[in-house]
Structure formats: C-alpha cells, structure tokens
Amino acid sequence: MEQNNPLDPILLIRYLEAKEQLSPEEQAAVLQWIQYSPENRREWEQLCELWEQAGQVGPLSELDTQADWMLLWNKMQGVPQKAAAPVRKLSAVYRWGWQVAAVVTLLIVTIWGVRQLNSPDATQLAQYNYVAQDSLLPIALPDGSQAYLNQGATLTYNEDFGKQTRTVQLIGEGYFEVVPNAAIPFFVRADSTTVRVVGTSFNVKQVGQEVKVTVNSGEVAFSYQEDTLLLTPDEVGTYQPGSQLQESTNSDINYLSWKTGTLRFDDTLFPRVVQDIARHYKIAIQIENQALRELRLTSTFQRQPLSAVLQEVATVLDINYTHKGNQITFFIN
Numbered sequence: 001m002e003q004n005n006p007l008d009p010i011l012l013i014r015y016l017e018a019k020e021q022l023s024p025e026e027q028a029a030v031l032q033w034i035q036y037s038p039e040n041r042r043e044w045e046q047l048c049e050l051w052e053q054a055g056q057v058g059p060l061s062e063l064d065t066q067a068d069w070m071l072l073w074n075k076m077q078g079v080p081q082k083a084a085a086p087v088r089k090l091s092a093v094y095r096w097g098w099q100v101a102a103v104v105t106l107l108i109v110t111i112w113g114v115r116q117l118n119s120p121d122a123t124q125l126a127q128y129n130y131v132a133q134d135s136l137l138p139i140a141l142p143d144g145s146q147a148y149l150n151q152g153a154t155l156t157y158n159e160d161f162g163k164q165t166r167t168v169q170l171i172g173e174g175y176f177e178v179v180p181n182a183a184i185p186f187f188v189r190a191d192s193t194t195v196r197v198v199g200t201s202f203n204v205k206q207v208g209q210e211v212k213v214t215v216n217s218g219e220v221a222f223s224y225q226e227d228t229l230l231l232t233p234d235e236v237g238t239y240q241p242g243s244q245l246q247e248s249t250n251s252d253i254n255y256l257s258w259k260t261g262t263l264r265f266d267d268t269l270f271p272r273v274v275q276d277i278a279r280h281y282k283i284a285i286q287i288e289n290q291a292l293r294e295l296r297l298t299s300t301f302q303r304q305p306l307s308a309v310l311q312e313v314a315t316v317l318d319i320n321y322t323h324k325g326n327q328i329t330f331f332i333n
Contacts, residue, residue: 012047041192126159136259144179150258173205175259193239196221203256211239214250261303270295281306288331292319
C-alpha cells in the first residue's frame with residue numbers, strides 16, 4: 001500500500017494524550033499528516049473515535065504497547081512483517097498507559113473488519129460505490145434516506161450502513177434527505193470535513209479541498225478537526241484550507257438548480273444571472289459591455305435548453321449575444 005506522508009504513529013498517540021506537551025514542530029507534523037490525504041483523515045477519525053471509547057477500559061499501565069502499536073500500524077499500511085525481534089522496554093516517558101493499550105486492543109478488533117490486514121483470514125466489509133457520470137444520479141440508501149449526486153460526484157458507503165452507523169463518503173456535490181434516527185446519526189465525510197445530522201435535508205459541495213454545506217431543513221453540525229458549526233435552514237458553512245469554518249446566510253437561490261432543473265431570478269443583477277446560467281449549463285459566459293452589469297432580470301426557467309434561455313434573456317433585456325463552442329458573449333450594439 002502506498003505510504004501517505006509517513007509519520008511515527010507514536011506521535012499520533014502523544015498528540016491525543018497531551019498535544020500541548022508536543023513542540024510546535026511536532027504538532028504541525030501531525031496536522032500536516034492528517035490533511036495530507038482523505039485516507040489519512042479517515043484513519044485519524046477512526047483513531048479518535050476509538051480513543052474516546054478507551055476511556056471505558058480499566059487501568060492497563062503495565063503493558064508495553066509500542067511494539068503492538070507499531071505491528072498493527074505496519075499491517076494497516078501494508079508493510080511486510082519481518083521476523084520478531086527482542087522488544088526494548090519503554091521508559092516512563094513513552095509508556096502511555098492504559099489508554100494506548102485499550103486503543104491498540106480496540107483497533108485490532110474494529111479495524112480488522114474494515115481495513116486490509118496481511119492475513120488470509122481477514123474479512124473486509126463490502127463497499128457500495130456510485131458515480132454520477134453524465135447527469136444527476138438519485139440514490140435510495142438502505143435506511144430510507146435519499147441522496148442525489150451532481151454530475152461527476154461519487155458516493156461510497158459500507159454494506160453495514162444503517163445497522164450501527166450511517167456514514168457515507170462524498171466526492172463532488174450531493175444533496176441529502178435524511179430519515180430521522182436519533183440513535184444512529186447520519187455522517188457525510190467530504191475531504192477533511194464531517195457533516196453530522198439526525199434527520200434533515202442539506203447540500204454538500206466539495207471542490208478540491210474546499211467544502212460548502214447549505215442547509216435546507218433541520219439542523220446540521222459541520223466540523224473540521226475541533227471546530228464545529230451548528231447550521232439551520234438557509235445557513236451556509238464553508239471550509240477552506242488554512243482557515244476556520246465560516247458561517248454565512250445563503251444568498252444563492254439557485255444553489256440547487258442542478259437538482260431541480262429550475263433557474264429563478266427576481267430582480268437579479270446581470271452578473272449574477274450570468275454566473276448562475278454558466279454554472280448550471282457548465283459553459284463560459286463573458287460580459288462585453290460595462291453597461292450590462294447594471295441590468296436586472298426577473299424570470300424563471302424550468303428545464304429549458306440553453307438556446308431557449310439565452311434567447312429569452314436577450315429578448316427581455318434587449319441585448320445581443322454570440323455562442324461559439326463553449327463560449328458565450330453578451331453585448332450591446
């Protein structure tokens with residue numbers, strides 16, 4: 001298995017145990033490893049969840065866990081195992097006590113069925129993968145929830161979805177209508193962020209490392225590391241690398257046009273009209289005259305072809321346009 005920005009796993013444990021005791025360089029190394037890839041992020045989230053569960057386990061401070069942890073970590077990464085070597089006892093500084101021992105035990109039990117370990121008896125949960133190639137793709141999830149994928153988006157979940165967990169992995173843009181179930185919250189993983197809901201409807205858009213969540217109904221918890229926003233209808237949460245989560249009010253009435261097929265404009269300035277049409281039809285539009293930027297449009301288009309939309313806009317605003325290939329230019333004679 002390809003290494004994802006390799007990091008000493010003991011450093012991850014030390015970060016969980018008492019990150020304030022790490023040097024700034026060590027803390028930065030951990031954060032860099034977490035953000036290096038979605039796979040690293042998933043491993044980190046698994047470890048955090050199991051670390052919290054370890055608080056229910058009694059003292060195991062006499063166990064030497066470094067060798068166990070390194071063996072498990074190497075298996076998780078697909079590193080070939082060598083013959084056993086004598087294990088050096090850890091000093092008190094590096095013996096992290098009952099929490100590490102519990103985490104190692106829990107990891108062995110839990111991750112065994114989820115990740116590929118180098119054992120012929122290992123089992124792996126099957127995954128369901130959906131890809132919206134050329135158009136919107138509706139997906140009926142096993143718990144009765146509904147997902148809709150925008151063109152080019154992918155959705156993945158394990159075969160045990162809905163039994164003990166309800167977690168999906170999203171790349172691209174998707175809209176979710178979640179069936180309420182307080183006992184089993186619904187999670188959407190998008191790049192390095194997490195969306196947690198009980199029962200609601202919302203849109204998640206992931207482009208590169210940027211993630212935007214727009215709530216249609218209910219309440220959504222949008223998280224990145226230790227930062228969390230609680231979002232309600234018509235609120236937007238945005239994550240951009242290198243900054244905290246940002247909360248704002250939704251001003252984009254056409255953010256779901258890819259799903260509904262409807263573009264609506266209500267005394268909308270022309271630059272915003274152009275932006276929404278370009279996004280909806282995946283084309284490039286240029287405004288040639290500065291005077292066009294002051295025009296406003298009130299109109300609604302429901303699943304109309306691009307040619308009909310362009311003609312109506314030009315007629316209503318008394319302007320002209322050219323359409324060459326994937327480039328449209330609006331101008332005034």
